[in-house]
Amino acid sequence: MNSLFFYGTLCHRPLLDLVLGGESTCRISPASLTSHVANWVQNQPFPMISASDASARLTGLLVQDLSDQDVARLNFYEGGFDYSLEDVEVQVEPDGIQVQTQVYFPAPGLWTPGEIWSLSDWEAQFGAMTVEAAKEVMEGYGQVAPDEIARRFPMIRTRAASRVRARTEPSPTTLRVDYGSQDVSVQSRGRPYAKHFTMEEQELSFRKYSGEMSEVVDRAAFVGGDAVIVLPYDPVRDRVLVIEQFRMGPQIRGDVRPWLLEPIAGRIDGGETPEDSARREAMEEARLELDRLIALTPHYPSPGASTEFFYPFIALCDLPDDASGIGGVESEAEDIRSHVIPFDHLIELITSGEANCGPLILAAFWLAANRQDLRTHS
Template identity: 65%
Template sequence: MFFYGTLCHLPLLELVLAGEHYCTRPAMLPGHRVSWVKDQPFPTIEPDPSASAIGLLVEELGDTARARLDFYEGGFDYALKKVAVHPDGTAAPVTAQVYFPAPGLWTPGGPWSLDDWIAQWGEMTLEAAGEVMSYFGKISAQVVAERFPMIRTRAASRVRARASTTPTTVRADFGAGDIDVHASARPYAQFFTMEEQDLSFRRYSGEMSEVVNRAAFVGGDAVIVLPYDPIRDRVMLVEQFRMGPHIRGDPLPWTLEPIAGRIDAGETPESSARREAHEEAGLALDRLIALPHHYPSPGSNTEYFYTYIALCDLPDTAAGIGGAADEVEDIRSHVIPFARLMELVNSGEAACGPLVLCALWLALNRDGFRAGS
């Protein structure tokens, strides 16, 4: 097989093949050009008589190895075709198979760079591939493709978590080396997942605990944004139906909240905040002020919230109906005076933790914003 894109990254190839035997050598496919897919973190290949695709020839693959490769690539509308590639230092061409995308599936962008991809996307892709390949032999490649956006979102969250530099001035300086994982499972996986582990952890006495079974709901990192107009002293809230209150049995499962949403793979929290404000409320944000970022429910939930007050213009016409149609969102926005927000917090009508946090933080700091407006 000949690979021209991300599977030329040997750590990814090794993860997909999981110890199956194979041999590799550099090779070239004449008459083809490899380009970034426009607005996507992977390449595409297309015929071009004036170009050559540089890549990796992978040989001596067994049936299981091929099945694993087909599973990894198979849900994304690729088809195998035979081509003649030229290994480095060898005049004679070698017949190999290549995964070609369906015609017209992707729009080519600029020239592909494996090094640039590794620098920007390599770590996240390895995380995502680990989850993808854990489903090998359990679900179809097509189902994996449907779930892949959230798989990447979870992977990006784990990468951000590993890069955390929060201090340990009061809490114990315990880390991953103070946890022994004996077994792990994923008993539920759809849009969200549930992960379960048998583990022991370091006690404050210095000893390890007995082995216990623990589980966590796995979402993705999210942004929380409360828009505030310091000139008019107004905020914007959004309202929508929510599954959490509904499943709990709340008779009024439509909640008042800040603007919020998942941070897509490849986004920064700040760019996600601006995107979500535009999608949910058609709002353009000015300055973003970071509040304490936090875990809302660390006992059972992996979600991590990047929380902001956003200074912006909120005229009477800013309120309305919005949301992403492809996500079946139906979101109503409200523009209200700050004093009315605090009434909602005190009455319990604003029964959303991130909204309460934003409101209380703004109550402490809004005089400064108003003085500078």
């Protein structure tokens, strides 16, 4: 039978059990590997293993009696990320028996090591998101190639983090009915489209206001990820910064001018906070450093057809004459122009219909109601 040694995220039992599929009869024991160390991968929520001096000891789990199906599932989960199995000898705890096994090593030069890895820190910050992401990954087992999963993985992780936030953030019911997920019965679900974005379809019934369950209906939604919306405002100069870029939504709708004026916006990466994302997106799209972030009400822009959820901010910052320019992430084919304009000009653009992006309009109206107070206390 097969055996493997795990030192990182797969030491988290909920993740390991999910990847194995819940039917494995393997044996799991604490173990350690000498002359090796695990480090966080720089700018990533997972570790890497590397050789070290003889005094180093890397703790983890030895998983024995793995079936060929178990190994196939594990290889699928790890395979798209340029990991390969290498032979090692580990010491099983607590009796000290030496066992020949294998461990996943990253391709040389693939990652840059950071600080020493901590499983407990990872579990606290990334555990729930990673288990959620693994559900979508393993749904592709036997249907999607591992390298394709690797290409999709940043958005898979973004969607997973969105689902975790949806479960854990406050959800008051002072006016709306006190129904919850237990009042929805999902009969089946599928993804008729899954690439960078996905479409999900569900056959379900839901509790009606009468208390009875509805008939089973077929519904679908565009599955994006949570996003930040940022309108930079200089209260001293009374200026805002808006960006302009080509957009596929207007293009597919048939808009004769599919270049839109918008606020800074972008997906919240897996493991990122909305505030961190706002600052990152401002730097990427407009080369702009933000001061204070003022959080507006998070919201669904189109709940009838989309999972997208927005975290909007007014961002106080310095907007001198030379703050406008060209930005965007070249590797993502972004071509973004920023405009620094007086606040009154923004309202004129909204009134004329030239600025017709919903999140920009909402942020501008909030700013119109609170702008004088921000200028007085800046």
